[in-house]
Amino acid sequence: MEREAEHMANTVIGSSIVIDGEISGEEDLVVQGTVKGKISLKESLFVEGSGIVEADIQTQNVEVAGKVTGNINASQKVELKSDCRVVGDIRAPRILIADGASFKGNVDMDAKGR
Amino acid sequence: MAQSEQVGIIGKGIVIKGNLTGGGDLVIEGRVEGQIALKNHLTIESTGNVQADIEADELTINGEASGNIDASSKVAINASAKVAGDIKAPRVVIEDGAVFNGSIEMEVKLPEDV
Amino acid sequence: MATNKEMTGGAAGATVIGPTITINGKLSGDEDLTVRGRVEGEVTLTKTLFLEVSGVVKANVSVKNAVISGVVVGNVRATESVELTKEGRMVGDIAAPRVILVDGASFRGRIEMGDASVSRAAGDRVGRPARVSARPSAPPRPPPPPRAEARGMANSKSTVTPILSKMESKSPPVPPALAAGKRKVVVRKRER
Numbered sequence: 342m343e344r345e346a347e348h349m350a351n352t353v354i355g356s357s358i359v360i361d362g363e364i365s366g367e368e369d370l371v372v373q374g375t376v377k378g379k380i381s382l383k384e385s386l387f388v389e390g391s392g393i394v395e396a397d398i399q400t401q402n403v404e405v406a407g408k409v410t411g412n413i414n415a416s417q418k419v420e421l422k423s424d425c426r427v428v429g430d431i432r433a434p435r436i437l438i439a440d441g442a443s444f445k446g447n448v449d450m451d452a453k454g455r
Numbered sequence: 456m457a458q459s460e461q462v463g464i465i466g467k468g469i470v471i472k473g474n475l476t477g478g479g480d481l482v483i484e485g486r487v488e489g490q491i492a493l494k495n496h497l498t499i500e501s502t503g504n505v506q507a508d509i510e511a512d513e514l515t516i517n518g519e520a521s522g523n524i525d526a527s528s529k530v531a532i533n534a535s536a537k538v539a540g541d542i543k544a545p546r547v548v549i550e551d552g553a554v555f556n557g558s559i560e561m562e563v564k565l566p567e568d569v
Numbered sequence: 570m571a572t573n574k575e576m577t578g579g580a581a582g583a584t585v586i587g588p589t590i591t592i593n594g595k596l597s598g599d600e601d602l603t604v605r606g607r608v609e610g611e612v613t614l615t616k617t618l619f620l621e622v623s624g625v626v627k628a629n630v631s632v633k634n635a636v637i638s639g640v641v642v643g644n645v646r647a648t649e650s651v652e653l654t655k656e657g658r659m660v661g662d663i664a665a666p667r668v669i670l671v672d673g674a675s676f677r678g679r680i681e682m683g684d685a686s687v688s689r690a691a692g693d694r695v696g697r698p699a700r701v702s703a704r705p706s707a708p709p710r711p712p713p714p715p716r717a718e719a720r721g722m723a724n725s726k727s728t729v730t731p732i733l734s735k736m737e738s739k740s741p742p743v744p745p746a747l748a749a750g751k752r753k754v755v756v757r758k759r760e761r
Contacts, residue, residue, distance in 0.1 A: 351588070360592060
Protein backbone atom coordinates (compact mmCIF):
# COMPACT_ATOMS: atom_id res chain seq x y z
CA MET A 342 0.00 0.00 0.00
CA GLU A 343 2.87 2.32 -0.54
CA ARG A 344 2.20 5.58 -2.09
CA GLU A 345 4.91 7.39 -3.87
CA ALA A 346 6.23 10.29 -1.96
CA GLU A 347 8.43 12.89 -3.47
CA HIS A 348 11.27 10.87 -2.12
CA MET A 349 11.63 7.16 -1.99
CA ALA A 350 11.36 6.25 1.62
CA ASN A 351 9.90 3.44 3.55
CA THR A 352 8.15 5.64 5.98
CA VAL A 353 5.65 8.22 4.87
CA ILE A 354 3.42 10.10 7.24
CA GLY A 355 0.43 10.94 5.07
CA SER A 356 -1.22 14.31 4.89
CA SER A 357 -4.15 13.56 7.14
CA ILE A 358 -2.06 12.04 9.88
CA VAL A 359 -1.32 13.88 13.10
CA ILE A 360 1.28 12.50 15.43
CA ASP A 361 1.78 13.91 18.88
CA GLY A 362 4.82 12.30 20.37
CA GLU A 363 8.28 11.13 19.54
CA ILE A 364 9.44 9.51 16.37
CA SER A 365 12.72 7.75 16.16
CA GLY A 366 14.24 5.40 13.64
CA GLU A 367 16.99 4.37 11.36
CA GLU A 368 15.47 5.08 8.02
CA ASP A 369 14.32 7.99 5.91
CA LEU A 370 11.10 9.65 6.95
CA VAL A 371 8.78 11.70 4.78
CA VAL A 372 6.30 13.92 6.54
CA GLN A 373 3.26 15.11 4.63
CA GLY A 374 1.12 15.43 7.71
CA THR A 375 1.63 16.95 11.13
CA VAL A 376 4.15 15.94 13.75
CA LYS A 377 4.41 17.52 17.14
CA GLY A 378 7.05 16.47 19.58
CA LYS A 379 10.41 15.15 18.62
CA ILE A 380 11.99 13.54 15.59
CA SER A 381 15.21 11.65 15.84
CA LEU A 382 16.51 9.73 12.85
CA LYS A 383 19.74 8.24 11.72
CA GLU A 384 18.88 9.01 8.15
CA SER A 385 17.06 11.79 6.36
CA LEU A 386 13.93 13.73 7.13
CA PHE A 387 11.87 15.19 4.30
CA VAL A 388 9.17 17.61 5.29
CA GLU A 389 7.06 17.98 2.19
CA GLY A 390 4.92 20.92 1.23
CA SER A 391 1.92 19.84 3.27
CA GLY A 392 4.03 18.81 6.20
CA ILE A 393 3.91 20.64 9.48
CA VAL A 394 6.50 19.80 12.07
CA GLU A 395 6.48 21.34 15.51
CA ALA A 396 9.36 19.47 16.98
CA ASP A 397 13.01 19.40 17.64
CA ILE A 398 14.68 17.48 14.91
CA GLN A 399 17.82 15.47 15.06
CA THR A 400 18.85 13.62 11.92
CA GLN A 401 21.50 13.19 9.33
CA ASN A 402 19.87 15.28 6.61
CA VAL A 403 16.83 17.46 6.59
CA GLU A 404 14.99 18.78 3.60
CA VAL A 405 12.12 21.13 4.29
CA ALA A 406 9.49 22.21 1.80
CA GLY A 407 6.76 22.66 4.38
CA LYS A 408 6.64 24.19 7.83
CA VAL A 409 8.99 23.51 10.67
CA THR A 410 8.94 25.10 14.09
CA GLY A 411 11.69 23.76 16.24
CA ASN A 412 15.40 23.32 16.38
CA ILE A 413 17.11 21.33 13.69
CA ASN A 414 20.28 19.48 14.35
CA ALA A 415 21.70 17.65 11.34
CA SER A 416 24.96 15.79 11.09
CA GLN A 417 25.28 16.35 7.38
CA LYS A 418 23.06 18.85 5.70
CA VAL A 419 19.96 20.96 6.00
CA GLU A 420 18.15 22.18 2.93
CA LEU A 421 15.35 24.73 3.05
CA LYS A 422 13.47 24.71 -0.20
CA SER A 423 11.55 27.54 -1.68
CA ASP A 424 8.16 28.14 -0.04
CA CYS A 425 9.14 26.50 3.18
CA ARG A 426 8.73 28.25 6.51
CA VAL A 427 11.16 27.45 9.24
CA VAL A 428 11.34 28.98 12.67
CA GLY A 429 14.06 27.68 14.94
CA ASP A 430 17.77 27.24 15.20
CA ILE A 431 19.64 25.20 12.68
CA ARG A 432 22.82 23.43 13.41
CA ALA A 433 24.54 21.56 10.57
CA PRO A 434 27.84 21.53 8.74
CA ARG A 435 26.11 22.31 5.43
CA ILE A 436 23.11 24.48 4.90
CA LEU A 437 21.28 25.38 1.75
CA ILE A 438 18.54 27.95 1.78
CA ALA A 439 16.68 28.35 -1.51
CA ASP A 440 15.31 31.57 -2.83
CA GLY A 441 11.79 31.97 -1.52
CA ALA A 442 12.37 30.06 1.67
CA SER A 443 11.32 31.79 4.83
CA PHE A 444 13.55 31.30 7.81
CA LYS A 445 13.85 32.83 11.21
CA GLY A 446 16.39 31.63 13.71
CA ASN A 447 20.04 31.11 14.33
CA VAL A 448 22.41 29.18 12.15
CA ASP A 449 25.37 27.35 13.48
CA MET A 450 27.61 25.68 10.93
CA ASP A 451 30.23 24.70 13.37
CA ALA A 452 31.66 21.60 11.76
CA LYS A 453 31.33 19.43 14.81
CA GLY A 454 27.62 18.94 14.13
CA ARG A 455 26.94 15.52 15.56
CA MET B 456 -22.12 -47.76 24.66
CA ALA B 457 -19.35 -48.64 22.25
CA GLN B 458 -16.68 -46.05 22.31
CA SER B 459 -15.68 -46.57 18.72
CA GLU B 460 -15.84 -43.85 16.09
CA GLN B 461 -19.57 -43.75 16.36
CA VAL B 462 -21.18 -40.42 16.00
CA GLY B 463 -23.94 -39.62 18.41
CA ILE B 464 -26.59 -37.26 17.14
CA ILE B 465 -28.99 -35.27 19.25
CA GLY B 466 -31.77 -34.53 16.82
CA LYS B 467 -33.44 -31.22 16.22
CA GLY B 468 -36.45 -31.70 18.39
CA ILE B 469 -34.61 -33.13 21.36
CA VAL B 470 -34.00 -31.23 24.58
CA ILE B 471 -31.56 -32.60 27.10
CA LYS B 472 -31.06 -31.18 30.55
CA GLY B 473 -28.20 -32.68 32.41
CA ASN B 474 -24.72 -33.98 31.92
CA LEU B 475 -23.42 -35.51 28.74
CA THR B 476 -20.21 -37.41 28.68
CA GLY B 477 -18.63 -39.75 26.20
CA GLY B 478 -15.72 -40.86 24.17
CA GLY B 479 -17.09 -40.65 20.67
CA ASP B 480 -17.99 -37.74 18.46
CA LEU B 481 -21.22 -35.93 19.09
CA VAL B 482 -23.39 -33.80 16.86
CA ILE B 483 -26.00 -31.62 18.47
CA GLU B 484 -28.91 -30.41 16.40
CA GLY B 485 -31.26 -29.91 19.30
CA ARG B 486 -30.94 -28.30 22.68
CA VAL B 487 -28.69 -29.24 25.55
CA GLU B 488 -28.53 -27.58 28.93
CA GLY B 489 -26.07 -28.61 31.58
CA GLN B 490 -22.58 -29.93 31.16
CA ILE B 491 -20.85 -31.65 28.31
CA ALA B 492 -17.60 -33.54 28.55
CA LEU B 493 -16.39 -35.34 25.48
CA LYS B 494 -13.12 -36.88 24.60
CA ASN B 495 -13.50 -36.20 20.94
CA HIS B 496 -15.21 -33.89 18.55
CA LEU B 497 -18.35 -31.97 19.40
CA THR B 498 -20.28 -30.33 16.60
CA ILE B 499 -23.11 -27.95 17.32
CA GLU B 500 -25.12 -27.68 14.14
CA SER B 501 -26.85 -24.54 13.03
CA THR B 502 -30.09 -25.63 14.65
CA GLY B 503 -28.32 -26.59 17.83
CA ASN B 504 -28.50 -24.61 21.02
CA VAL B 505 -26.21 -25.50 23.87
CA GLN B 506 -26.37 -23.75 27.23
CA ALA B 507 -23.65 -25.64 28.98
CA ASP B 508 -20.06 -25.71 30.00
CA ILE B 509 -18.25 -27.78 27.44
CA GLU B 510 -15.12 -29.80 27.64
CA ALA B 511 -13.98 -31.53 24.49
CA ASP B 512 -11.03 -32.24 22.32
CA GLU B 513 -12.30 -30.30 19.35
CA LEU B 514 -15.36 -28.16 18.95
CA THR B 515 -17.11 -26.99 15.80
CA ILE B 516 -19.91 -24.53 16.33
CA ASN B 517 -22.43 -23.62 13.68
CA GLY B 518 -25.27 -22.84 16.03
CA GLU B 519 -25.71 -21.29 19.42
CA ALA B 520 -23.58 -21.95 22.43
CA SER B 521 -23.44 -20.28 25.77
CA GLY B 522 -21.11 -21.36 28.54
CA ASN B 523 -17.47 -21.93 29.16
CA ILE B 524 -15.53 -23.92 26.65
CA ASP B 525 -12.39 -25.85 27.31
CA ALA B 526 -10.96 -27.61 24.28
CA SER B 527 -7.68 -29.44 24.05
CA SER B 528 -7.15 -28.93 20.36
CA LYS B 529 -9.33 -26.46 18.52
CA VAL B 530 -12.52 -24.45 18.62
CA ALA B 531 -14.04 -23.34 15.33
CA ILE B 532 -16.78 -20.74 15.50
CA ASN B 533 -18.28 -20.72 12.06
CA ALA B 534 -20.18 -18.06 10.22
CA SER B 535 -23.64 -19.01 11.43
CA ALA B 536 -22.62 -19.40 15.04
CA LYS B 537 -23.55 -17.29 18.01
CA VAL B 538 -21.38 -17.97 21.00
CA ALA B 539 -21.08 -16.40 24.40
CA GLY B 540 -18.70 -17.52 27.08
CA ASP B 541 -15.06 -17.98 27.92
CA ILE B 542 -12.98 -20.16 25.68
CA LYS B 543 -9.76 -21.83 26.56
CA ALA B 544 -8.06 -23.69 23.74
CA PRO B 545 -4.75 -23.73 21.90
CA ARG B 546 -6.43 -22.83 18.62
CA VAL B 547 -9.54 -20.77 18.12
CA VAL B 548 -10.93 -19.78 14.75
CA ILE B 549 -13.69 -17.23 14.27
CA GLU B 550 -15.21 -16.97 10.82
CA ASP B 551 -16.54 -13.80 9.31
CA GLY B 552 -20.19 -13.57 10.22
CA ALA B 553 -19.94 -15.35 13.54
CA VAL B 554 -21.09 -13.58 16.66
CA PHE B 555 -18.99 -14.02 19.75
CA ASN B 556 -18.97 -12.29 23.08
CA GLY B 557 -16.65 -13.44 25.81
CA SER B 558 -13.02 -14.08 26.41
CA ILE B 559 -10.52 -16.24 24.62
CA GLU B 560 -7.40 -17.63 26.10
CA MET B 561 -4.85 -19.03 23.71
CA GLU B 562 -1.18 -19.10 24.25
CA VAL B 563 0.28 -15.90 22.84
CA LYS B 564 4.00 -15.82 22.30
CA LEU B 565 5.11 -12.22 22.45
CA PRO B 566 8.56 -10.99 21.44
CA GLU B 567 10.70 -10.02 24.41
CA ASP B 568 10.74 -6.34 23.76
CA VAL B 569 7.04 -5.90 23.92
CA MET C 570 3.89 25.35 -4.35
CA ALA C 571 6.73 25.14 -6.77
CA THR C 572 8.76 22.22 -5.63
CA ASN C 573 5.83 20.57 -4.03
CA LYS C 574 5.21 17.41 -5.99
CA GLU C 575 2.83 16.30 -3.42
CA MET C 576 2.06 12.86 -4.63
CA THR C 577 -0.84 12.15 -2.46
CA GLY C 578 -1.16 9.23 -4.81
CA GLY C 579 -4.58 7.83 -5.03
CA ALA C 580 -7.68 8.33 -3.03
CA ALA C 581 -6.90 7.83 0.59
CA GLY C 582 -3.28 8.41 1.21
CA ALA C 583 -1.43 5.50 2.61
CA THR C 584 0.80 6.13 5.52
CA VAL C 585 3.52 3.61 6.09
CA ILE C 586 5.57 3.37 9.25
CA GLY C 587 8.78 1.60 8.24
CA PRO C 588 10.32 -1.25 10.17
CA THR C 589 12.93 0.74 12.00
CA ILE C 590 10.64 3.54 13.07
CA THR C 591 9.29 3.86 16.58
CA ILE C 592 6.53 6.30 17.35
CA ASN C 593 5.76 7.01 20.94
CA GLY C 594 2.70 9.11 21.39
CA LYS C 595 -0.68 9.68 19.84
CA LEU C 596 -1.32 9.06 16.21
CA SER C 597 -4.52 9.99 14.47
CA GLY C 598 -5.61 10.42 10.88
CA ASP C 599 -8.13 9.98 8.13
CA GLU C 600 -6.26 7.55 6.00
CA ASP C 601 -5.12 3.95 5.98
CA LEU C 602 -2.09 3.23 8.09
CA THR C 603 0.39 0.42 7.54
CA VAL C 604 2.67 -0.29 10.44
CA ARG C 605 5.83 -2.25 9.97
CA GLY C 606 7.65 -0.67 12.88
CA ARG C 607 6.52 0.13 16.34
CA VAL C 608 3.81 2.40 17.66
CA GLU C 609 3.25 2.95 21.34
CA GLY C 610 0.54 5.09 22.79
CA GLU C 611 -2.71 5.61 20.98
CA VAL C 612 -3.88 5.12 17.44
CA THR C 613 -7.07 6.65 16.13
CA LEU C 614 -8.00 6.31 12.48
CA THR C 615 -11.15 6.75 10.50
CA LYS C 616 -9.87 4.14 8.09
CA THR C 617 -7.94 0.89 8.21
CA LEU C 618 -4.94 -0.14 10.24
CA PHE C 619 -2.74 -2.75 8.60
CA LEU C 620 -0.30 -4.13 11.08
CA GLU C 621 2.26 -6.12 9.19
CA VAL C 622 4.20 -9.05 10.50
CA SER C 623 7.12 -6.97 11.70
CA GLY C 624 4.88 -4.40 13.29
CA VAL C 625 4.24 -3.95 16.97
CA VAL C 626 1.47 -1.81 18.37
CA LYS C 627 1.40 -1.29 22.08
CA ALA C 628 -1.52 1.02 22.23
CA ASN C 629 -5.22 1.44 22.40
CA VAL C 630 -6.49 1.44 18.88
CA SER C 631 -9.67 2.97 17.59
CA VAL C 632 -10.25 2.47 13.89
CA LYS C 633 -12.73 1.50 11.23
CA ASN C 634 -11.02 -1.75 10.32
CA ALA C 635 -7.94 -3.49 11.55
CA VAL C 636 -5.98 -6.26 9.90
CA ILE C 637 -3.46 -7.59 12.33
CA SER C 638 -0.53 -9.71 11.24
CA GLY C 639 1.88 -8.42 13.82
CA VAL C 640 1.74 -8.00 17.56
CA VAL C 641 -0.82 -5.94 19.43
CA VAL C 642 -0.79 -5.34 23.12
CA GLY C 643 -3.72 -3.15 23.93
CA ASN C 644 -7.41 -2.81 23.21
CA VAL C 645 -8.75 -2.55 19.71
CA ARG C 646 -12.04 -1.00 18.94
CA ALA C 647 -13.27 -0.97 15.36
CA THR C 648 -16.46 0.30 13.87
CA GLU C 649 -16.43 -2.31 11.14
CA SER C 650 -14.12 -5.25 11.53
CA VAL C 651 -11.03 -6.68 13.13
CA GLU C 652 -9.14 -9.53 11.57
CA LEU C 653 -6.27 -11.40 13.14
CA THR C 654 -4.39 -13.18 10.38
CA LYS C 655 -2.46 -16.33 10.95
CA GLU C 656 0.63 -14.48 12.04
CA GLY C 657 -1.32 -12.10 14.20
CA ARG C 658 -0.78 -12.08 17.92
CA MET C 659 -2.79 -10.03 20.32
CA VAL C 660 -3.27 -9.57 24.00
CA GLY C 661 -6.10 -7.23 24.80
CA ASP C 662 -9.79 -6.71 24.18
CA ILE C 663 -11.54 -6.40 20.87
CA ALA C 664 -14.80 -4.58 20.36
CA ALA C 665 -16.13 -4.67 16.81
CA PRO C 666 -19.22 -5.91 15.03
CA ARG C 667 -17.17 -8.34 12.97
CA VAL C 668 -14.19 -10.20 14.27
CA ILE C 669 -12.29 -12.80 12.34
CA LEU C 670 -9.67 -15.03 13.85
CA VAL C 671 -7.83 -16.98 11.20
CA ASP C 672 -6.49 -20.40 12.13
CA GLY C 673 -3.04 -19.82 13.45
CA ALA C 674 -3.70 -16.47 15.06
CA SER C 675 -3.06 -16.18 18.77
CA PHE C 676 -5.29 -14.15 20.99
CA ARG C 677 -5.84 -13.61 24.61
CA GLY C 678 -8.50 -11.28 25.87
CA ARG C 679 -12.14 -10.48 25.44
CA ILE C 680 -14.13 -10.13 22.31
CA GLU C 681 -17.36 -8.22 22.25
CA MET C 682 -19.31 -8.15 19.04
CA GLY C 683 -22.51 -7.06 20.67
CA ASP C 684 -25.79 -8.23 19.22
CA ALA C 685 -25.25 -11.76 20.28
CA SER C 686 -28.59 -13.40 20.58
CA VAL C 687 -27.05 -15.70 23.11
CA SER C 688 -26.02 -13.96 26.27
CA ARG C 689 -25.20 -15.53 29.56
CA ALA C 690 -28.71 -15.33 30.90
CA ALA C 691 -31.89 -15.11 28.94
CA GLY C 692 -30.83 -13.10 25.99
CA ASP C 693 -32.88 -10.53 24.29
CA ARG C 694 -32.37 -11.18 20.68
CA VAL C 695 -35.00 -8.89 19.36
CA GLY C 696 -34.00 -6.87 16.39
CA ARG C 697 -31.09 -4.89 17.55
CA PRO C 698 -29.08 -3.49 14.67
CA ALA C 699 -25.63 -4.93 14.46
CA ARG C 700 -23.81 -2.29 16.40
CA VAL C 701 -21.38 -2.54 19.19
CA SER C 702 -23.74 -1.83 22.02
CA ALA C 703 -22.61 -2.08 25.56
CA ARG C 704 -25.83 -3.39 26.92
CA PRO C 705 -27.96 -5.82 25.10
CA SER C 706 -30.80 -5.36 27.48
CA ALA C 707 -33.40 -2.74 26.90
CA PRO C 708 -33.44 0.51 28.80
CA PRO C 709 -35.74 0.71 31.81
CA ARG C 710 -39.25 -0.12 30.91
CA PRO C 711 -42.01 2.19 32.03
CA PRO C 712 -43.56 0.37 34.97
CA PRO C 713 -40.81 -1.62 36.61
CA PRO C 714 -41.85 -3.15 39.89
CA PRO C 715 -39.65 -1.39 42.41
CA ARG C 716 -38.80 -4.54 44.29
CA ALA C 717 -37.66 -6.13 41.07
CA GLU C 718 -34.39 -7.84 40.53
CA ALA C 719 -31.77 -5.42 41.67
CA ARG C 720 -29.32 -7.53 39.85
CA GLY C 721 -30.19 -5.48 36.87
CA MET C 722 -26.79 -3.98 37.45
CA ALA C 723 -25.12 -7.30 36.97
CA ASN C 724 -25.06 -6.79 33.29
CA SER C 725 -22.05 -8.78 32.42
CA LYS C 726 -21.37 -7.18 29.11
CA SER C 727 -21.25 -3.56 30.04
CA THR C 728 -19.06 -3.79 33.08
CA VAL C 729 -16.32 -5.77 31.49
CA THR C 730 -15.17 -3.68 28.62
CA PRO C 731 -14.81 -0.02 29.43
CA ILE C 732 -13.78 0.67 25.88
CA LEU C 733 -17.17 -0.07 24.44
CA SER C 734 -19.09 2.94 23.36
CA LYS C 735 -22.20 3.05 25.37
CA MET C 736 -24.56 3.37 22.52
CA GLU C 737 -27.98 3.47 23.97
CA SER C 738 -29.94 2.54 20.90
CA LYS C 739 -33.61 3.00 20.61
CA SER C 740 -35.38 0.30 22.50
CA PRO C 741 -37.05 -2.29 20.39
CA PRO C 742 -40.11 -3.79 21.96
CA VAL C 743 -38.73 -6.51 24.15
CA PRO C 744 -41.13 -9.30 24.94
CA PRO C 745 -41.52 -9.34 28.73
CA ALA C 746 -40.41 -12.92 29.10
CA LEU C 747 -37.08 -12.38 27.48
CA ALA C 748 -36.20 -9.25 29.32
CA ALA C 749 -36.96 -10.82 32.63
CA GLY C 750 -33.47 -11.94 33.33
CA LYS C 751 -31.44 -8.96 32.41
CA ARG C 752 -33.13 -5.77 32.94
CA LYS C 753 -31.50 -2.61 34.01
CA VAL C 754 -33.88 -1.60 36.64
CA VAL C 755 -34.25 1.87 37.93
CA VAL C 756 -35.64 1.60 41.37
CA ARG C 757 -37.60 4.62 42.14
CA LYS C 758 -40.07 5.60 44.69
CA ARG C 759 -43.53 5.25 43.42
CA GLU C 760 -46.14 7.35 44.92
CA ARG C 761 -48.75 5.09 46.38
